[in-house]
Each structure stands twice: as C-alpha cells, then as structure tokens.
Amino acid sequence: MMLKSRCLLLAFSALLHSWLHCVSSLTCSLQHPPLHRPSRQTRQHWLLYSGNESGDEGGPVSKAEDSDNKSTLQQRLGRYWTVFKTASIAFVSGSMSAFILSIILFNQSFDYNPASEYRSADYMLTSLPARTKTSASESSQIQQSVTLYRSILETLTSSYVDDINTDEMLETSVDSMLSTLDPYSEYLSQKELSKRKNLVGIGLFVMKSGIGSDAVTLDGKLASTLISGIPSAIKLPTQLLDESQSQNKQTFKVVLSLEGYAYDAGLRVGDELISIDGQSITGDDASTMPSLEEVRELLIGVPGTKVKIQFTRPGSSDVQTIDVERKVVQFSSVPCAFLLKQTNDGGYIGYIRLRRFGTDAGESMRAAIQSLQTRASQGENPTPSQLDNALTGLVLDLRDNTGGELIEAIKVASIFVPDNTYLGSSKGEGSMIPDQSYYSGKLDLTQFGYPSQSSVIVQETNQQMIDPDKTHIVILTNRKTASASEFLAGVFQDLDLGVIVGNDRETLGKGIGQRELPLPFSRALKITYHEFYTPSGRCVQRQYKENKSKQSPRRRTQSNEVFYTANGRKISDRMGVQVDLRVRIKQSLLSDLLSSSGAYYKYASDWYANHPHHPSAKIFGVDNKTYKDFQSFVSREQQRGNIKLEEVFDDKHILQQMELISKSSNQRDLSLKSTARLKEEIVKDLLKDFDASKDIIKAELELNLLARDLPDSVLLERSAKSDELVKEAVKLLLENNNSYDAILNKSVK
Numbered sequence: 001m002m003l004k005s006r007c008l009l010l011a012f013s014a015l016l017h018s019w020l021h022c023v024s025s026l027t028c029s030l031q032h033p034p035l036h037r038p039s040r041q042t043r044q045h046w047l048l049y050s051g052n053e054s055g056d057e058g059g060p061v062s063k064a065e066d067s068d069n070k071s072t073l074q075q076r077l078g079r080y081w082t083v084f085k086t087a088s089i090a091f092v093s094g095s096m097s098a099f100i101l102s103i104i105l106f107n108q109s110f111d112y113n114p115a116s117e118y119r120s121a122d123y124m125l126t127s128l129p130a131r132t133k134t135s136a137s138e139s140s141q142i143q144q145s146v147t148l149y150r151s152i153l154e155t156l157t158s159s160y161v162d163d164i165n166t167d168e169m170l171e172t173s174v175d176s177m178l179s180t181l182d183p184y185s186e187y188l189s190q191k192e193l194s195k196r197k198n199l200v201g202i203g204l205f206v207m208k209s210g211i212g213s214d215a216v217t218l219d220g221k222l223a224s225t226l227i228s229g230i231p232s233a234i235k236l237p238t239q240l241l242d243e244s245q246s247q248n249k250q251t252f253k254v255v256l257s258l259e260g261y262a263y264d265a266g267l268r269v270g271d272e273l274i275s276i277d278g279q280s281i282t283g284d285d286a287s288t289m290p291s292l293e294e295v296r297e298l299l300i301g302v303p304g305t306k307v308k309i310q311f312t313r314p315g316s317s318d319v320q321t322i323d324v325e326r327k328v329v330q331f332s333s334v335p336c337a338f339l340l341k342q343t344n345d346g347g348y349i350g351y352i353r354l355r356r357f358g359t360d361a362g363e364s365m366r367a368a369i370q371s372l373q374t375r376a377s378q379g380e381n382p383t384p385s386q387l388d389n390a391l392t393g394l395v396l397d398l399r400d401n402t403g404g405e406l407i408e409a410i411k412v413a414s415i416f417v418p419d420n421t422y423l424g425s426s427k428g429e430g431s432m433i434p435d436q437s438y439y440s441g442k443l444d445l446t447q448f449g450y451p452s453q454s455s456v457i458v459q460e461t462n463q464q465m466i467d468p469d470k471t472h473i474v475i476l477t478n479r480k481t482a483s484a485s486e487f488l489a490g491v492f493q494d495l496d497l498g499v500i501v502g503n504d505r506e507t508l509g510k511g512i513g514q515r516e517l518p519l520p521f522s523r524a525l526k527i528t529y530h531e532f533y534t535p536s537g538r539c540v541q542r543q544y545k546e547n548k549s550k551q552s553p554r555r556r557t558q559s560n561e562v563f564y565t566a567n568g569r570k571i572s573d574r575m576g577v578q579v580d581l582r583v584r585i586k587q588s589l590l591s592d593l594l595s596s597s598g599a600y601y602k603y604a605s606d607w608y609a610n611h612p613h614h615p616s617a618k619i620f621g622v623d624n625k626t627y628k629d630f631q632s633f634v635s636r637e638q639q640r641g642n643i644k645l646e647e648v649f650d651d652k653h654i655l656q657q658m659e660l661i662s663k664s665s666n667q668r669d670l671s672l673k674s675t676a677r678l679k680e681e682i683v684k685d686l687l688k689d690f691d692a693s694k695d696i697i698k699a700e701l702e703l704n705l706l707a708r709d710l711p712d713s714v715l716l717e718r719s720a721k722s723d724e725l726v727k728e729a730v731k732l733l734l735e736n737n738n739s740y741d742a743i744l745n746k747s748v749k
Contacts, residue, residue: 149173181528182544184514188524201300202307202324203261205230206252206273208289209240209598218292231331231355231400232256233715234703235595241602241642249282250289254311255601258329259711265324267311269707270605274310274319301326314708315609333361333408336716337368339375340395341730347392348376349733351720354396354412357404357484362411369394369415369465393733394466395726396498397476403483406513406532413491414440414463416473423491426513426530433515433529440464472740473498474729477579482508489577490534496567496744501729502579503587509542509576538563538573567745580743583728588693590645590686591700594634597643603633604704617706617714622698630701631690638683646682 157164174187205227218226227236236255243250251272257263273281276298283289299307306323313320337352350372354365369391376390406426413423419441427435441463466473475489475498486507492498513530531541538561563571572578594600607626614620622630637643690697699722703715710718720726732740741747 182512184510184512184526185528186526188516188526190522193522193524200303200326201261201296201329202265202326203258203263203329204254204267204299204324205236205256206292206295207237207240207255208252208286208292209243209250218296227255230256231335233712233719234600234707235592235700237598237601238596240598241637250285251282251312252289252295253601253605256712258331259713260332261327261329262324263711266320266322267309267324268313268709270314270601270608271311272313274312276310277308299326303327314605315612330358330360331356332364332713333358333404334364334368336713336720337372338717338720339372340721340726341734343392343734345392347390348372349393349395349730350376350391351395351726352397353716353720354398354485355401357401357406357408357412359405359408361404361408362414365412365415366465373465389470391466391471393730394471394473395476395729395733396473397720397726398481398485398489399476399478399502399725400480401482401485402480403485403510406484406487409484409488410438410440413488415465416468416492416497417495418464419461421495422535424487424494424535425533427533428513428528428530430529436530468497472733474732475500476725476729477502477504477507477577479504479506479508481577482510483512486511486540486577487532487534490532490538490540493571493577493580494535494538494565496565496569496746499732499740499743500577500580501583501725501732503583503585503725504579505582506578507540507576509540509574511540511542511576536563536565536571538571540576541574542576543574565745569745581732583725585724586693586696588689588696590689591693591697593645593686594643594697595700599634599637599643600701600704602637603630603701604708606633607705608708614705617710620702620706622702622705627694627698627701630697631687635687645686646679 153166153169156169157166171187171189178185178187207227225238227238230236240253251274254262254267254269254271254273257267257269257271273295275281276295279298281290281295281298301307303326306325308321308323310319310321312318333354333356335353335355337350340349340351342348350369352365352368352372354361372394373391378390410423414421417423417440421440423438423440425435425437441461473492475492477485477489477500481489481502486509489500489507490511493500511532512528513532514526514528516524516526518524531539533539561573563573565571608614634643638645699719703719706718707715
C-alpha cells in the first residue's frame with residue numbers, strides 16, 4: 001500500500017509540475033521589466049492597457065501614434081498567442097506523461113518482491129515477506145529512536161577524545177540490543193556473509209600442532225571450538241599434542257576427511273600436508289607456519305576447479321601428490337542405515353542415523369527406509385505386504401542432531417503418518433510472518449520464502465512408508481537434540497508413534513524458527529520469528545533462565561497449562577522434549593579428555609606408522625597389549641606436560657594461581673609441594689578410570705585407529721552396534737512383555 005501511495009503521489013507531483021511550468025512560461029513572457037526609461041511609444045502602449053487618456057507628460061495621443069500603437073499591439077498579441085500555444089502543449093504533454101508513468105508504477109507495485117534482490121547460487125537468504133503497515137505511534141517511536149541513535153553517534157564521532165570506528169560501534173550496539181531478546185538472534189556482518197557464500201572446498205579439516213595451537217582462531221573464533229562441533233563418528237580433538245621437540249617440520253594434520261570429497265580423492269585422517277598448489281605450509285614451529293585462515297583460502301575456490309596437494313602419511317617418508325576437485329561441501333543428513341538384528345518372528349530391526357535436516361533429509365530418509373525394507377524382506381521385488389511385515393522395529397537416532405530445515409522435518413514426519421495428519425504449528429507476535437499450521441503431505445512453500453505466485457505442495461499424496469502399529473519405533477535423543485529434530489521428536493511423542501529414549505532427561509529446548517533477512521549494504525539479520533508447537537499444542541522452547549530481557553516475557557514465564565498425548569499421557573510444556581524412558585549410560589570423563597587433548601589422535605598416528613600391516617577391520621580390535629601401551633603413552637605425555645589431566649577439574653586455573661601465590665609465600669617450598677601433591681592426586685584419581693571405563697576407552701581408541709582406513713559411514717555403523725543406548729533400544733523392541741505398549745499407554749491386546 002505504501003508503494004502504491006507513492007506512485008499516485010508521483011503522478012500528482014508530475015501533473016502539478018507541468019501546470020507550474022506552464023504558468024511560469026506565461027508569466028515570464030508577460031513580464032517586461034523596465035531596464036531603462038521607456039520610449040513614448042512604449043508609454044503609450046501602457047496607456048492603452050491602463051485606460052489613461054493622458055500621456056506621461058500630459059499631452060494627447062495623435063492618430064499616427066495611435067495607428068502605430070495598434071500595429072504594435074497586434075504584434076504583441078501574436079507573440080503571446082504563440083507562447084500560450086507552446087505552454088498549452090507542454091501542459092498536456094506533461095500531464096499525459098505523468099499519467100502513463102503512474103499507471104506503469106502502480107501496476108508494477110503489485111509484483112514487487114523485496115526478497116528477489118538477495119539471492120545467489122551458493123547462498124540464499126530466506127525471502128523477506130511484505131512488511132505490514134506500522135501504526136502512527138510505532139512509526140513515531142521508531143523515528144525517535146533512530147534520531148536519538150544518530151545524534152549519539154554523530155556526537156561521539158565529532159567530540160570524543162579518540163577516533164571512533166562507527167562500524168565497530170554499530171556492530172557492538174546491535175549485538176547488545178539483540179542479546180536482550182534471545183540467545184539465537186544475531187547480526188551478520190558483510191564479512192560473515194561473504195565467508196558463508198564461499199562454502200566451496202574439498203571436505204578436509206586440518207589442525208596444526210605446537211605450543212599455543214589451541215589459541216588459533218578462524219574468523220575471530222577459536223578453531224578448536226569450531227572443529228569440536230563438526231559431526232563425526234569419532235570425537236575430534238580440539239587441539240593436537242605439542243611436537244616442538246621433534247626435528248621434523250611442523251605441519252597441518254588432517255583430522256577429518258569427508259566421503260564424497262577429500263576421502264574419495266585419497267586423503268586420510270593423520271595425513272600431514274606439505275604444500276597446496278606449490279605453496280609450502282610447513283614451518284619450524286607453529287609461529288612460522290601459515291595461519292589456519294590462510295590455509296583455508298588456499299583450499300577453497302571456484303567449484304569444478306582442482307587444487308594440488310602434497311602430503312605424507314605416518315609410517316612413510318614418501319611425498320604423495322593428488323589433485324582434488326573443489327565442490328560445495330555438505331554433510332550427509334543420513335550418513336548410515338543398516339539392519340541391527342533379526343527378531344524371533346523373522347522380522348528385522350533397522351537403524352537410521354539422522355544427523356541433520358539438510359535439504360536432502362526427506363529424500364535420504366525415504367531411500368534409507370526403502371533399502372532397509374528391501375533387505376529385510378530378502379527379495380528383489382518384495383510385495384507391499386512383505387515390506388510392511390519385514391521391518392518390525394526401527395531405531396531412529398536423533399542424538400547430536402542440532403536441526404536444520406523445518407520443511408525437511410515435516411517431510412520425514414510424513415513418512416510415518418497418513419496424509420493430512422496435523423503435525424503442529426508455529427506462532428509469533430510479529431506481523432511480518434503469519435502463523436502457520438503444518439500437515440503431512442501438504443505444505444505451502446510460500447511460507448518458506450518461495451514466490452507467492454506458486455503455491456507448491458511439499459509432497460504428493462500417499463507418502464506414508466511406515467505404519468507405527470506394525471513397525472515399532474524408538475527415537476534416541478540427548479541434550480544436543482535441538483530445533484527441527486525436537487519438532488520431529490515432539491510429533492512422535494504427541495501422536496504416540498514411538499518411544500523417546502535417552503541418557504539425558506530432555507532435549508535442548510530450542511523450539512524456534514529463524515530466518516535471515518537481508519539488510520542494506522550486504523548485511524543480514526538472523527531473527528527468531530516463531531516458536532514451534534507440537535500437535536498437542538505445547539511449546540518445546542525452554543525458558544531463558546539467565547536472560548535479562550524485558551522483551552520476551554512469554555519465554556520467561558513457566559506455563560501451568562497441562563498437555564496430553566493422543567493416548568492420554570501427560571507431557572510438559574516449555575521444557576524441551578522429555579524422554580519416555582531414561583537409560584543411564586556409563587560415561588568416561590577421562591575418555592572425553594583424551595579425545596579433546598589429542599591423545600587418541602597422536603597415539604593412533606604413531607601406532608599406524610609402526611603397524612603398516614595391521615589386521616582387517618572386520619577382525620580388528622584393541623587387545624590388552626595395545627591398551628596397556630596406550631596407558632603408558634598417556635602417562636608419558638602427562639609427565640611431559642603435553643597432556644594436563646588436572647585441568648579437567650581446574651577450568652578456572654585455580655592450581656596455576658596457587659602456584660604463583662606459593663612462589664611469593666614465606667613458606668614457598670612447602671606451598672609448592674602441597675600444590676604438586678594436589679595435582680598428583682587429581683591425575684591419580686583420573687587414571688583409575690583406565691580400569692573403571694576400560695570398555696569405553698577401548699572402543700574410542702579402536703575407532704581412532706580405524707579412522708586411518710575407513711570412511712565415517714562405516715565407523716558410525718561399527719560404533720552404533722556397540723552403543724549401549726542402541727542396545728537398550730533393541731532390547732525394548734525385542735521384549736514380548738508389552739513394555740513398549742505400556743510406555744505409550746496403548747491397550748494391551
């Protein structure tokens with residue numbers, strides 16, 4: 001409406017402008033300012049118009065003069081008539097032009113789409129819906145705030161004692177402003193967007209060893225923090241052990257090589273990079289090596305181009321050279337799916353790892369289920385009845401699934417329910433994006449930013465592949481299960497389609513929808529626009545306990561409303577998705593520390609170098625000799641200071657502070673000895689976990705050793721088969737004492 005009003009105003013302005021131009025032309029022609037004393041003839045001409053019968057000097061006008069005056073008058077009138085015609089033509093032409101222009105702009109306003117200006121091949125921000133009209137009071141308040149902010153910024157720029165970086169101040173103020181809303185809304189700078197638009201590489205993740213390697217940053221963030229969030233079958237190290245005492249050059253080491261990318265080209269975990277496209281990336285120590293950002297810039301590039309990499313592999317001094325094609329890197333949504341166990345009645349229990357909700361999640365899930373059903377039916381062309389009866393149980397693993405595209409979560413849910421089943425909704429107080437309701441098999445893509453002219457259905461009808469009454473389902477969750485995966489878990493729980501099992505009591509509690517809206521000057525704003533509600537009507541979004549915001553009272557207030565599943569089970573609101581069956585799985589603090597410190601990684605590289613002819617992966621296992629050797633390795637690295645087990649209890653570096661205080665104490669020696677004994681007791685207590693958590697440590701060590709040969713999908717399958725929570729899920733699906741039905745409150749037949 002605002003754009004249409006502007007078009008009409010423009011037309012009126014053009015019309016008014018043409019009228020004023022006409023009047024101006026006439027006025028300029030009629031005016032004749034006296035620059036000198038007028039002649040008698042001119043004065044007589046004035047008298048004819050004024051009706052004064054006496055001249056300027058009081059004498060009468062003669063007939064000859066009168067005749068001359070009439071002739072002059074006729075000439076003047078002729079000239080005025082020419083000017084009048086010219087002005088009239090200008091008036092009409094201007095009016096018609098303004099009218100035509102207004103019609104064109106007015107019609108184009110119906111097709112105006114502000115989101116169409118912000119799309120690219122590699123990265124596309126969600127389209128910006130049409131803004132609704134704000135009230136006069138809201139508009140006035142916004143204008144007042146903008147004026148005040150600009151005044152403050154201008155005052156600081158002109159009057160502050162030091163130079164002011166306005167861009168940094170803007171980002172700081174916007175970040176602070178958004179922090180009062182929720183933990184997830186954020187401002188994206190031009191630099192951040194440009195980095196994300198170039199997610200083209202070779203699917204290789206590297207780190208460098210050396211003192212202080214943990215402090216290496218990537219785009220202003222700790223590289224160790226970023227790499228710890230990468231999905232992998234093994235727990236990736238957040239730093240590598242110091243090798244500064246080695247006489248060899250320090251190198252960048254491969255910690256993860258993705259299938260379909262660098263892995264297929266021949267790069268493996270543990271490989272050490274020598275050069276990229278002829279440029280050396282080694283150094284005598286960490287300080288003389290290129291930065292992680294510089295190495296990344298060498299690896300990324302235009303899709304389809306190739307990068308030449310030279311590397312060595314532990315156990316061999318030969319330098320290998322390969323060419324790797326650059327691609328848009330994406331993690332697989334379903335990295336593995338396989339049959340776990342055959343039941344007593346001849347059916348099978350399948351396992352699917354749904355790691356993320358990427359754009360391939362829906363189709364990948366359908367392909368995985370079809371593959372499991374075909375293998376379970378043991379036939380090339382099984383009938384629908386054979387498919388239904390072959391897969392009697394399914395374990396759907398949503399652990400560590402941090403979410404993704406909601407549309408893909410709805411596609412996955414549609415596999416397990418009949419068409420037109422209500423799956424939930426999303427609601428928000430903002431007027432920009434309307435509330436939405438979601439149904440299986442029917443989803444209007446316009447709400448996800450597609451052009452409004454195409455009301456597209458997500459899936460065709462008859463999309464259900466699994467009947468939960470015939471195929472019992474167990475969903476595995478943990479504290480890292482979030483967002484779209486919580487929406488899916490909520491659908492399963494509310495509709496009593498399966499049993500939620502987990503070691504943690506509940507999921508993360510991030511039940512929100514977010515969109516990235518384009519801003520001027522190549523910036524963007526990632527905002528929370530909706531909260532998700534499951535079929536029962538509850539919201540899985542958790543309250544913000546430490547949020548100081550006064551803007552979000554709805555998310556800071558505990559809901560007292562009671563919600564129920566389809567079978568009448570009571571469920572909680574605003575607490576994430578609580579598990580139906582909590583299974584306490586033994587965990588090892590020592591194993592986690594050995595992963596993050598790089599101890600597993602370093603030992604596996606050394607072991608691989610010393611065992612070039614190791615057994616086949618099918619029969620491989622960590623024996624007691626290897627396990628004891630690993631224990632000795634950890635003790636040596638602890639003594640050297642490369643591993644600091646005591647820091648697991650000392651994240652605030654209290655022991656370091658005690659040492660500093662002890663050095664300045666009157667009882668210096670006694671204090672230092674006391675601190676040292678305390679460290680020894682902590683380490684001694686932790687090392688006891690080598691016996692108490694032997695199975696956990698052996699399993700993780702085994703995966704790290706095999707990671708030098710096997711792809712991530714094979715490692716995931718191997719890990720799942722020995723996973724204690726998966727075993728508990730299978731046990732629940734195999735039981736014949738109606739435990740599964742009892743949990744879901746089904747009537748026992």
